[in-house]
Amino acid sequence: MNIVEDLTKIVGVQNVLTGEMVSQRLDCYLPAHAMEALCVVRPETTEQVSMIAAYCDGHGLALVPQGGRTGLAGGAYTRPGDIALSLERMTTICPVERSGLTIEVEAGATLQAVQEAASAADLLYPVDLGARGSATIGGTIATNAGGNSVLRYGMTRDQVLGLEVVLADGTVLSSMNRLIKNNAGFDLKQMFVGSEGTLGIITRAVLRLRPNAGLKATAFIGLSSFDAVLELFALAAAEADGALSSYEVMWPSFVDAVVGRGNHRSPLENTHALYVLIEIESHRADALISQVVTSGWERGLIDDASIAQNIGQANSFWAIRDDIDTLCAGSDPILLYDISLPQTHMKSYIDSLQDNLHIYLQNAKMFVFGHVADGNLHLVIRPGEHGHHDAIDALVYLPLEAIGGSISAEHGIGLEKRSYLHCSRTEAEIDTMVRLKRALDPRSTLNPGKVMPLS
Amino acid sequence: MNIVEDLTKIVGVQNVLTGEMVSQRLDCYLPAHAMEALCVVRPETTEQVSMIAAYCDGHGLALVPQGGRTGLAGGAYTRPGDIALSLERMTTICPVERSGLTIEVEAGATLQAVQEAASAADLLYPVDLGARGSATIGGTIATNAGGNSVLRYGMTRDQVLGLEVVLADGTVLSSMNRLIKNNAGFDLKQMFVGSEGTLGIITRAVLRLRPNAGLKATAFIGLSSFDAVLELFALAAAEADGALSSYEVMWPSFVDAVVGRGNHRSPLENTHALYVLIEIESHRADALISQVVTSGWERGLIDDASIAQNIGQANSFWAIRDDIDTLCAGSDPILLYDISLPQTHMKSYIDSLQDNLHIYLQNAKMFVFGHVADGNLHLVIRPGEHGHHDAIDALVYLPLEAIGGSISAEHGIGLEKRSYLHCSRTEAEIDTMVRLKRALDPRSTLNPGKVMPLS
Numbered sequence: 025m026n027i028v029e030d031l032t033k034i035v036g037v038q039n040v041l042t043g044e045m046v047s048q049r050l051d052c053y054l055p056a057h058a059m060e061a062l063c064v065v066r067p068e069t070t071e072q073v074s075m076i077a078a079y080c081d082g083h084g085l086a087l088v089p090q091g092g093r094t095g096l097a098g099g100a101y102t103r104p105g106d107i108a109l110s111l112e113r114m115t116t117i118c119p120v121e122r123s124g125l126t127i128e129v130e131a132g133a134t135l136q137a138v139q140e141a142a143s144a145a146d147l148l149y150p151v152d153l154g155a156r157g158s159a160t161i162g163g164t165i166a167t168n169a170g171g172n173s174v175l176r177y178g179m180t181r182d183q184v185l186g187l188e189v190v191l192a193d194g195t196v197l198s199s200m201n202r203l204i205k206n207n208a209g210f211d212l213k214q215m216f217v218g219s220e221g222t223l224g225i226i227t228r229a230v231l232r233l234r235p236n237a238g239l240k241a242t243a244f245i246g247l248s249s250f251d252a253v254l255e256l257f258a259l260a261a262a263e264a265d266g267a268l269s270s271y272e273v274m275w276p277s278f279v280d281a282v283v284g285r286g287n288h289r290s291p292l293e294n295t296h297a298l299y300v301l302i303e304i305e306s307h308r309a310d311a312l313i314s315q316v317v318t319s320g321w322e323r324g325l326i327d328d329a330s331i332a333q334n335i336g337q338a339n340s341f342w343a344i345r346d347d348i349d350t351l352c353a354g355s356d357p358i359l360l361y362d363i364s365l366p367q368t369h370m371k372s373y374i375d376s377l378q379d380n381l382h383i384y385l386q387n388a389k390m391f392v393f394g395h396v397a398d399g400n401l402h403l404v405i406r407p408g409e410h411g412h413h414d415a416i417d418a419l420v421y422l423p424l425e426a427i428g429g430s431i432s433a434e435h436g437i438g439l440e441k442r443s444y445l446h447c448s449r450t451e452a453e454i455d456t457m458v459r460l461k462r463a464l465d466p467r468s469t470l471n472p473g474k475v476m477p478l479s
Numbered sequence: 480m481n482i483v484e485d486l487t488k489i490v491g492v493q494n495v496l497t498g499e500m501v502s503q504r505l506d507c508y509l510p511a512h513a514m515e516a517l518c519v520v521r522p523e524t525t526e527q528v529s530m531i532a533a534y535c536d537g538h539g540l541a542l543v544p545q546g547g548r549t550g551l552a553g554g555a556y557t558r559p560g561d562i563a564l565s566l567e568r569m570t571t572i573c574p575v576e577r578s579g580l581t582i583e584v585e586a587g588a589t590l591q592a593v594q595e596a597a598s599a600a601d602l603l604y605p606v607d608l609g610a611r612g613s614a615t616i617g618g619t620i621a622t623n624a625g626g627n628s629v630l631r632y633g634m635t636r637d638q639v640l641g642l643e644v645v646l647a648d649g650t651v652l653s654s655m656n657r658l659i660k661n662n663a664g665f666d667l668k669q670m671f672v673g674s675e676g677t678l679g680i681i682t683r684a685v686l687r688l689r690p691n692a693g694l695k696a697t698a699f700i701g702l703s704s705f706d707a708v709l710e711l712f713a714l715a716a717a718e719a720d721g722a723l724s725s726y727e728v729m730w731p732s733f734v735d736a737v738v739g740r741g742n743h744r745s746p747l748e749n750t751h752a753l754y755v756l757i758e759i760e761s762h763r764a765d766a767l768i769s770q771v772v773t774s775g776w777e778r779g780l781i782d783d784a785s786i787a788q789n790i791g792q793a794n795s796f797w798a799i800r801d802d803i804d805t806l807c808a809g810s811d812p813i814l815l816y817d818i819s820l821p822q823t824h825m826k827s828y829i830d831s832l833q834d835n836l837h838i839y840l841q842n843a844k845m846f847v848f849g850h851v852a853d854g855n856l857h858l859v860i861r862p863g864e865h866g867h868h869d870a871i872d873a874l875v876y877l878p879l880e881a882i883g884g885s886i887s888a889e890h891g892i893g894l895e896k897r898s899y900l901h902c903s904r905t906e907a908e909i910d911t912m913v914r915l916k917r918a919l920d921p922r923s924t925l926n927p928g929k930v931m932p933l934s
Contacts, residue, residue, distance in 0.1 A: 210670070290748045
């Protein structure tokens with residue numbers, strides 16, 4: 025059996041990459057490695073994907089679907105003998121269907137390309153995240169990506185109306201539904217959203233678009249307590265009349281580090297115990313944000329606030345929130361976490377994690393920010409010289425079990441978090457995941473070893 | 480083996496109903512039959528549900544989970560030897576969790592009881608439908624119920640954060656997640672939402688509540704064409720700034736029949752080619768609805784409109800839309816359909832169905848209404864004396880395949896629509912449903928014969 029030769033027969037010689045063309049690629053955004061794999065196969069059609077899957081399944085080969093390889097949990101990681109399946113040549117974006125507010129796209133199209141296609145039709149594809157230029161639609165569906173607008177529009181799952189998926193044995197499962205309501209039997213696509221390529225290879229999708237919600241208004245706010253953060257959220261949600269699109273929290277360590285090291289100007293003069301970035305999308309966005317800020321003042325929740333006067337200023341507020349690159353710059357090791365937990369536990373969880381981290385590693389630094397409205401916090405930890413990744417994982421993850429938190433809010437499990445899955449899922453849940461995996465991929469051909477402890 | 484005696488040991492003698500206590504029950508809202516079953520078992524706890532499932536699974540008995548038995552597709556139908564599992568004693572509603580906006584409930588609680596619990600905390604459980612007083616939360620989850628507010632809040636699937644499910648073999652699968660974002664492995668609850676009791680028995684749920692959206696404003700509108708209905712929808716969606724909660728269409732045959740036979744006053748003086756009921760929920764609802772109606776006038780989309788001046792008048796508008804009982808009254812047979820299709824095909828589909836129906840049965844009458852914004856139409860057909868149910872099914876369902884429609888928008892497949900599933904699902908999809916069924920219920924213990932052609 026000459027695997028490379030056989031795959032070449034399916035996709036052509038230019039589309040089976042080996043040697044340096046493999047090792048030049050990174051398999052993950054963080055931690056990034058040079059890819060090792062037997063080869064990277066780049067099909068052009070669903071039929072080719074089906075033939076590749078059937079070939080691998082029949083020959084006991086591991087097939088790892090890859091999108092933009094911008095994940096943070098190692099879901100696209102390959103071992104030396106694995107076959108990487110890149111959907112980078114399947115990038116077709118069909119014209120927007122204006123009447124049904126849908127768009128059909130191939131899985132390899134980037135998130136940004138889809139956003140732009142929607143925008144050109146004066147519509148919105150509401151999923152947005154920092155890696156928009158390289159993350160693919162297939163990857164965002166396979167990981168059920170979140171991002172900055174979940175509060176208003178939901179996660180990627182909520183945008184997917186139809187999917188075409190290739191199963192491990194090569195079966196093409198076409199569920200290209202375009203309807204908002206369709207209760208004709210099981211909603212199979214739900215199984216594949218968030219399954220990180222372990223149950224099927226997403227090749228095509230029908231996505232839901234939204235009407236443009238009008239103008240955006242943005243405010244950067246300083247507050248004196250976490251209670252005030254939660255109270256202001258309740259107030260903003262009530263007063264913005266469904267138009268609140270983002271409510272992002274930043275701890276001062278985060279703002280200080282980003283503003284101090286990066287190319288930013290602080291929107292507020294003094295320092296505060298906590299910061300919040302609010303965005304409202306509405307035809308009356310300016311009036312609504314003024315009203316929220318005024319009410320917040322009157323109730324004593326806000327210490328200081330800056331409302332963006334133009335798009336440039338709004339972008340400069342977001343640039344602080346989004347500047348993870350500055351936070352991660354330098355040669356020191358960086359650990360990035362993505363957790364969710366009930367809002368009422370956030371303050372005590374972070375305080376106690378900070379204390380424990382300090383006991384374990386005197387020089388460790390932690391920067392906290394996130395989508396507080398969704399219960400989702402991101403932690404960037406610089407452990408310094410003596411920090412063990414595993415020990416810090418334990419400090420972060422283990423306390424989540426008792427408070428009903430999740431070890432992955434939006435990044436997925438991949439390879440990195442697999443051994444902590446039991447903190448967020450019961451044994452019966454993990455067993456049922458394995459049952460599902462065996463039903464759809466009995467030979468464990470697709471992305472083996474990811475998500476579940478046994479697969 | 481004495482089945483009734485064995486089940487009595489699990490739930491007590493009062494909770495295994497036989498004989499007349501079974502036949503007094505109806506198994507469906509329409510078409511309603513007196514229930515036939517070996518017995519009805521009424522567990523009080525999840526542990527009892529688990530013991531019952533394990534017993535049935537071990538002894539080759541069919542177990543049919545039942546909620547309020549208000550379904551319209553025969554999903555709760557039992558055969559004489561089946562065991563009906565009623566969750567009517569599991570009705571606990573835990574206190575609302577205000578910080579996370581969630582509520583935990585047992586599956587047998589009625590939809591109305593959950594709505595009222597939310598409302599008492601000044602919050603909203605947004606799923607609403609006519610059978611609210613008897614439909615249970617478990618039943619609405621098992622069928623992924625839709626209703627009048629899907630446009631703004633989504634279907635039942637979008638309200639479910641966590642589920643506790645008992646599998647066929649008695650395994651208790653507890654996924655009582657309370658977080659909006661949780662990507663820790665497969666989102667297993669998605670498999671059970673809309674599976675109509677064929678994959679597991681839903682015993683408990685964590686539901687998402689919403690802030691009260693303020694006041695409601697309602698308008699009853701007459702229009703001269705279906706194009707105007709679609710254009711007014713686009714206009715209302717854009718101008719109402721995310722606050723449009725209902726956009727219901729009614730054909731004149733529907734309005735005439737309900738107003739003529741029922742106890743209603745027509746909101747408009749003259750008759751129109753089509754009618755629309757709009758509802759906006761917002762702190763500024765009155766201003767927004769006036770604005771929508773004024774813009775509609777100015778663009779020539781609206782022929783006549785009545786804006787409700789008080790809650791009583793709004794209720795009287797809704798009473799027309801909801802009065803299916805008047806439409807179904809009398810001894811003539813009635814067939815009720817629930818389909819979805821792209822909005823652009825609605826007019827030609829209904830016109831052509833009307834023509835075909837008339838060719839087949841000169842005296843047949845059809846009344847059309849529905850959630851046009853969601854692509855969902857309901858048809859009430861009075862075939863008259865000589866109409867065959869099967870023939871009318873074929874007239875309604877077969878044309879949907881070519882236009883990407885669904886034979887079930889929100890009522891499910893149950894028993895009634897099983898043989899038309901292929902109109903809305905491919906062979907690979909149906910095969911995958913069967914694979915899933917076999918993985919979770921290999922002996923086909925739970926609700927056998929429902930949803931899929933083979934199970």
